[in-house]
Amino acid sequence: MTQQAKSQQSGAQRAVAPQSPGDVSVLAEQLATLATLDQRIALLRATVGGRIAFSTSLGLEDQAILHGIAASGADIDVFTLDTGRHFPETLDLIAVSEQRFGLKIRVVAPEAADVERLVARDGINGFRSTIAARVACCEVRKVRPLHRALDGAAAWITGLRRAQSAGRADVPFAETDRAMGLIKLNPIADWTLAILETYVASNDVPVNALHARGFPSIGCQPCTRAIRPGEDIRAGRWWWENEDGKECGLHNNPNRKVARA
Numbered sequence: 437m438t439q440q441a442k443s444q445q446s447g448a449q450r451a452v453a454p455q456s457p458g459d460v461s462v463l464a465e466q467l468a469t470l471a472t473l474d475q476r477i478a479l480l481r482a483t484v485g486g487r488i489a490f491s492t493s494l495g496l497e498d499q500a501i502l503h504g505i506a507a508s509g510a511d512i513d514v515f516t517l518d519t520g521r522h523f524p525e526t527l528d529l530i531a532v533s534e535q536r537f538g539l540k541i542r543v544v545a546p547e548a549a550d551v552e553r554l555v556a557r558d559g560i561n562g563f564r565s566t567i568a569a570r571v572a573c574c575e576v577r578k579v580r581p582l583h584r585a586l587d588g589a590a591a592w593i594t595g596l597r598r599a600q601s602a603g604r605a606d607v608p609f610a611e612t613d614r615a616m617g618l619i620k621l622n623p624i625a626d627w628t629l630a631i632l633e634t635y636v637a638s639n640d641v642p643v644n645a646l647h648a649r650g651f652p653s654i655g656c657q658p659c660t661r662a663i664r665p666g667e668d669i670r671a672g673r674w675w676w677e678n679e680d681g682k683e684c685g686l687h688n689n690p691n692r693k694v695a696r697a
């Protein structure tokens with residue numbers, strides 16, 4: 437039986453208990469007390485009923501979490517969004533990671549009709565013309581597929597870290613994401629880049645070959661460039677836009693204050 441099938445079967449067997457904001461706050465506090473990533477993943481699996489999904493971008497953070505999932509043996513539905521504009525190195529890492537960790541990564545693609553309409557309206561690289569066009573592209577290629585992949589899930593694991601950017605400085609370990617209708621779990625919210633890099637190196641976690649070529653944060657190929665020494669680690673993402681609004685819409689949560697730990 438595949439991991440995904442096991443996850444769906446397990447999700448069906450578990451009671452999907454509603455999680456109050458208080459429950460989520462307690463979970464966030466408990467996660468903060470645990471030292472290791474696999475302990476945190478085991479705890480969230482034991483605490484949250486129903487399917488827990490992990491959306492991996494194959495970045496450094498998500499590769500560490502994938503290792504933690506494998507180390508914990510937790511039953512997690514792992515998927516990635518194939519936007520159709522990824523670097524070949526990113527796609528290669530899917531197969532390498534499946535083999536290394538013995539896990540299946542579900543590949544979720546955008547609806548072909550949505551992409552065709554978008555390209556017909558804005559052009560093949562229309563995302564560079566205006567912020568609205570860029571947001572529309574991310575909506576079609578990332579946000580809608582993410583919502584489809586998370587449909588029916590009780591919780592969603594992400595690799596968000598507070599140190600990644602000013603906009604992520606208040607990321608909690610667990611929060612109620614009312615817009616998505618689930619619990620958002622950020623098990624490495626408190627990790628610095630140094631902790632992350634040490635974890636990856638000491639556990640021989642496979643990483644995107646582009647990291648060694650000046651790409652600390654990797655998104656779609658036409659929207660990511662290498663950074664220069666001294667630049668912020670996300671400076672290479674949508675570099676033609678202002679720093680303030682550099683999010684693709686996957687992690688916008690107006691309820692962020694709900695469950696900070």
Ligand code: SF4
Binds near residue numbers: 655656
């Ligand atoms: S990162 Fe760029 S190519 Fe990828 S979905 Fe967003 S706008 Fe489109």
